[in-house]
Amino acid sequence: MPSEPKHVFASLPQMERGVAKVIGGDPKGNNFLYTNGKCVIIRNIENPAIADIYTEHAHQVTVAKYAPSGFYIASGDASGKIRIWDTTQKEHLLKYEYTPLSGMVKDIAWTEDSKRMAVVGDGREKFGAVFLWDSGSSVGEISGHCKLINSVDIRQKRPYRLVAGSDDTCASYSEGPPFKFKFTLREHSQFVNCVRFSPDGDRFVTAGADGQIFMYDGKTGEALGPLGGEKAHNGGIYAVSWSPDSSQLISASGDKTVKLWDVGAGTAVTTFNLGTDVTDQQLGCLWQNNHLLSISLAGYINYLDKNNPNRPIRTVKGHSKSIQCLTVHKSNGKSHIYSGSHDGHINILPVIKCCQSFLLACYS
Template sequence: MSLKQSSEFVPAPSVNRGQVVHIYPDSKHERIVYASGKSIIIRGIKDPSLTSVYQGHIYQTTVAKFSPSGYYVASGDINGNVRIWDAVNEEHILKSEFRPISGAIRDISWDPDSQRVLVVGEGKEKFGHVFTFDSENSVGTIDGHSKVVNGCSMRTKRPFRAVTCSDDMTVVFFQGTPYKYVKAIRDHSGFVNDVKYSPDGSYFVSVGSDQKILMYDGLNGDLIGQIGTPQTNHKGSIYAVSWSPDSKKIMTSSGDKTVKIWDVETKDVLKTVKIGNDNSPMNMQMGNVWTEDYMLSVSLSGDINILSKEAEVPEKILQSHQKSITASVIDSDDLLYTGSMYEEPRVIEGSSQVNCLALGRNGKDIVIGTMDDTVSFMKEGRKVKLPGAPKHMGYVYGSDTLVASLSTNKVVFVESNGEVKEIREIPETATCVAVHPSKAEIAVGFNDNSVNTYSVVGNEVKIKEKMNSNRRAITSLSYSESGKYIASGDGAGKIYVFETGSGELVTGHWVYHTAAINGMVWMGDEHMVSCSLDTNVYVWSIKTPSQHTALMNIHSGGVNCIASNGQKVVTCGVDGVIKTFLFS
């Protein structure tokens, strides 16, 4: 019995309103790197097999950038830590770790030799630092700013130069090495959000909240001119700028929900791409990157918009979660549905955390339980208000009745006509519920560590068995495929399996999790897979209960939920990552 990972779906970039999100390409492969939660995501645009997740940070990550050689990534977090690690091997071995400034890292730049690293951001004594990537030896000072520094860029050829931009409305120009202050450029009248050197090193461009795009000489920092006119300029703050690989064009992304392509020589706009068909603030454009094959712009929602050189709408939009994934289910067509925390909904109206998902009787219709005390029927587009937030739910076999356990520790029936009935025969200390796969029976777990099964006739329930082996409150219940067994997981990470019909204990040896059980799925009647807050996944066997297969540290922060179609297992975590495994 084993699980072999077959694919991985990564979360979207973490994006904050009013702040540029920096995304950088790998010059050797068609990959990009960005920060998401406490993880750093390496994402293959053309080839998904190049995607991987780095989870070495313990604080919220903010930015990451490949070295020009492509061998390393430097990544930063909100605590001022910079980690430099191997980008080639799956293990992502750590090369070095430093804390060059005391506040959040906002941007990172490498010199063309892949030897020196410039980091900028928030701080007390200083807002930036330049150092060697392997020893943190200082190779210059970054001064001249009085507020948080939003972006930085190092010239890609000798003689070395560097520029930084800040909320203090200045761009500061440095020469190196060692890097020294040359001058502060005060041509902007608002926050300067981003600055980038051209690939050939001839120019650098800055953009800001004043809607200006300013181009400078790359050697001496002298102003060449402003790109655009009052008629062609963005109508909102400009958050990000990127150069084309041939250094002849630039791309800007703005809060006015557009991306513009500009000709550097003529300083005219070549194309304007409108993102989204509505006025939602989630369509504001907060970051971009231009590679040999792709132009990408990032929305406030985290969507990555792939732009074409011809069309004036995105060619493709990559969507994924930005937050912890809290629920998942696979329907009869092998489609995976996932729900998350406090994100703009994509399938139904609402703005509350998804607590649980359930399949309709046909194995296709999806029911969504949310933190705002609501169950939503996706196909029908209707909602039913409950006397508490649903935590676990499912359809009673052979009926159109939905049963749900609530945050108020009650259990209710939800009829097809929307009527809600509290089941008073069940004590108001319930923590979770599960439905039998082949008869009208439900199992309910309680905070007194017990599990009861009930037969269901209409809207009435009658207790059948009582099971009291667990030592902590029940957190998850799961029937085996035929309903022969019921597994109960608790807050201590222990799992007990009982025989339905008699309530006799089958095994109490599944005790290797070290934190609350968050989900369990059966593969037939013999094997079961469990997930836990302890970040681990275990595969268990009824025939050999003392043996198990462990998959350790599957999701940073914990595994929130698990789903299966009988052949594959899908896990989702606090890190926003979705992983699929083949069972054998």
């Protein structure tokens, strides 16, 4: 009798100190996704115990993003390969595969009609590419940088605009399609880690390792000023995410905080303090409907509470490295699963809860 999986035991994201982690959001608001090893993990945002895993990459997966239609996910890996696959079927059938870069893919962005996509990262001849998703044909270029590009985003309405942020401390602004370099934004003094347009397309922000966030006009690229005055955070900023109504955004920083910003006033409304240990550095964030998520260096997924910024509503913990051993222990009529991973962590889960929650374990 063939065996069938009953549950998916999803891992936490695999993190690296000083490296931003991109969290992708489902345009329908149901799921979020991230990467670990050669896997893309999709989790239900209301109940993260409900999970699915895509495992078809041959190399370490570095980023994954939903198409605005919600029907496809594009995931990129360390070899520069992009795989576009179906989200509506359990098998996640591959639709297209391309290799736009010769090095690691760092970020992916789609146009609002799900027809074009931008891919950035490392490479020899170029650090970014823009192409049609169904043919791979070029629809412009991403230029103006001399080092790897960390982040890219596309304005979600016409006329399209594209912004990219790089290790060369600059951001580039392009118009299209076909996308052509327009000018360079030079406000940052260190790496530009994240660039994001607001959902309404009126503004975009750049965030850097210098602890600063700069805001610009989404249509013209005109500078509108910094958030938070001289510095937005006391440490490097690794990710930003806008509210659905474009009036606020959150920023995740190496100073172990996440800040909620009123964009109109340019000031922080709330500061979420998430610990004092090195592993409490915040390297990724996502604003999905009413949920505010951040990811720490430890890989923990925090559900932030606006009413209690010093204590998350929920923190999803577990393994982020390969599991080396697994056993079931019975004591006083109760059974527990013990799992040990490569990073020295041991997790314990009562067997009685296995049908309702997850051990958060993944074999890499």
